[in-house]
Structure formats: structure tokens, C-alpha cells
Amino acid sequence: MRIVLQRVSAASVKVDGEITGSIQTGYLLLFGVGKDDTEDDCRRLADKIINLRIFSDENGKINLSLGDVRGSLLVVPQFTLYADCRKGNRPNFIQAAKPDEADRLYGYFVDYCRSKGQHTETGVFGADMKVELLNDGPFTLVLE
Numbered sequence: 001m002r003i004v005l006q007r008v009s010a011a012s013v014k015v016d017g018e019i020t021g022s023i024q025t026g027y028l029l030l031f032g033v034g035k036d037d038t039e040d041d042c043r044r045l046a047d048k049i050i051n052l053r054i055f056s057d058e059n060g061k062i063n064l065s066l067g068d069v070r071g072s073l074l075v076v077p078q079f080t081l082y083a084d085c086r087k088g089n090r091p092n093f094i095q096a097a098k099p100d101e102a103d104r105l106y107g108y109f110v111d112y113c114r115s116k117g118q119h120t121e122t123g124v125f126g127a128d129m130k131v132e133l134l135n136d137g138p139f140t141l142v143l144e
Helices: 039-051 099-115
Strands: 002-015 018-023 026-032 053-056 062-065 072-077 120-122 129-143
Touching: 002 039, 002 072, 018 072, 018 120, 039 099, 039 129, 072 099, 099 120
Parallel strands: 026 072, 072 120
Antiparallel strands: 002 018, 002 026, 002 129, 053 062
């Protein structure tokens, strides 16, 4: 599993001109599933993300978690995170999970985050999405 996390002041995703997910303070997660990923990976990364302390406290130190700031998640599926560009000019996606399994694990990740009490919005798996965000920092992490 590969996740690009961006701390945001606001983010939204549209499909066919309609907003499918929108948040204010929180994290935009670009979510990729590899062919060997499991539900255990989903739970491990979700717990890590929910508990990360990367928001500033009253002293300007990055010391607060998503829950501390009452933040939200916007989880956008993105298989291209598994692109291999080492050979030639056309990426291959051999390391990405098959679509059915990737969609299943994406849904599992979202449901798990919600089961932890985390407000979670989503994109649409397999759709052409338009993502807008207002980076906060910017603060970007890659989690695997």
C-alpha cells in the first residue's frame, strides 16, 4: 500500500462535475494498492494516519493529531502510485493490485477509518476525478 498524505486546509474531489467528497482541515490521501497488500496493511496505515501528530499546537510545534484538530480525511483511489517508470517512457503498473482487489481494499480502508470514528469522505474508484486542494504548509508524507 502506498499513500501520499497531504495536510490540507480544504480539499474536494469531483466526478462528472459533481462533488463526491469534500473536507476542510485534515488530510487528502492519495491511496494506491499493491498486488501483495492485505487488510492488515489497511488497518496499520489507517491507525498510523489517524494518530500522526503533524498539526501545529499553540506553540507552533507539530504536535497535534487529526482528532486533536477535529480534522477529516478525503481518500482518493490512485493506482498510478504504483507506476514503474524505470524502463522506457510508458509506465507499467505490474506492481498495482488488480482492480477488483484494489477496490475491495480501498473500501475496507475507508470503512475501517470510519469505524474508528474518523470523518472520511471519498473519491470514486475507477472514475476520472478532479481533485482540488489547499495545501497547509505544504506538509506532504509518503507512507507505505
